Amino acid sequence: MVVLLIVLGLSLCLNIYLYMKRNAHYKQLEYIHLKLQRIVLEKTEEKLLLYTENSQIQSVLTQINRLLDYNQIMAADYNRIERSMRRMLSNISHDIKTPLTVILGYTEMMTNDESLSPQQMNSLLNIVNLKAEEVIGLINKFFELAKLESEDKTVEVSKVNINEICRKKILDYYDIVSSEDFKVSILIPEESYYAFVNTVEMERVLDNLLSNAIKYGADGKMVGVEVKADKGHIYIVVSDQGKGIDEIHKEHVFDRMYTMDDSRNSRYQGSGLGLTITKTLVEKMGGEILLESTPYERTAFTVKLNRFIG
Known part of the structure; x- marks a missing residue:
């Protein structure tokens, strides 16, 4: 129990x-x-x-x-992309509207003003042509970026001498920097460095970086190109001593259509797509791009590529 x-x-x-x-x-x-x-x-x-x-x-x-x-x-990513898209739409509407307004104004003048001389007509036609090319160039950049960011677009790479590409690009810009009285700093070693990249796209990357350095670094009257390497990587540094990029803008400079406030004036006019395309191209080739900037001292874009050692 x-x-x-x-x-x-x-x-x-x-x-x-x-x-x-x-x-x-x-x-x-x-x-x-x-x-x-x-x-x-x-x-x-x-x-x-x-x-x-x-x-x-x-x-x-x-x-x-x-x-x-x-x-x-x-x-957070969605909100960031949404803000970027809104800013992009605002900027592109400005960038397309401005030259189109000029084109419409001049074509109306040529149509209605019978007193225009042949020389004046020719001058106006040249302006209209330049503005039309500006609009086409902007639209082409949009299509180019869309292609690059699509899964269908691939960038074919091969073993390329990076030193030679940099030397060639500097020569392409020699007349421009000479006419603007720029000081040029070139630090390219004799030893050849190789990476797997696409030659055409690599040249476009350097075109974008050098033209930016000349345009936005005009106040400093200096442009520099340096090539260096360690055991695993090659670094191409394009620098200037111009107005630079403030801290608040640094994290956005590679965003689509991102332009700093003063880039909306004619001196610093840009579509805001150049650096986005540059970054996308570099990443398609397995590299990355870095930025450091101290206004009026040194602004440098560094392209970091995987080094080929054979």
Whole structure:
């Protein structure tokens, strides 16, 4: 009889324990449900904070919190892209509207003003032609960037002498920098450095960087090209001593259509696509591009490529 009572007592205690444990698990699951519901509805950045000895619930909480972290990252990226798109649409409307307004104004003048001399007509036609080319150039850049960012576009690479490409590009710009009285700093070693890149696209990268250095670095009257390497990488540094890029702009200079405030005037006019295309091309060739800038001291874009050693 005593044994039976002990067994019944133990069984009752066990049932009570299991009931309390199930009840605790129910409350924990209810907490998870309500907390998740609030996070979704209120779009908060909270996490699920719950102490439990149940390893399965712990595992579920860990995975849910990882998903919440990922969701926050994706939401931040979406907001950043949305802001970039709004800024891009605003800038392109400005960049296309301005030359089109000029074209319409001059064509109206040529149509209605019978007093224009042949020389004046020719001058106006030249302006209209330049503005039309400006619009076409901007549209072409958009299509070019769209192609580069599509999965269908690949950049074929081969073993290329980086020193020779840099020397060639400097020669291409010799007349421009000479006419503008620029000081040129060239640091290209005699030892040849090789990387797997696309020659045409690499030249376009250097074109963009050198033309930017000449345009935006005009105040400093200096442009520099340096090639250096370590065991695994080659570095091409294009620098100037111009107005530079303030800290607040540095993280955005490679964004689509991003232009600093003063680039909306004629002296610094740009589409805001050049550096985006440059960055995309470099990454397509397995490299990366870096920026450092101290206004009126040194602004340098560094292209980092994987070095081929054979």
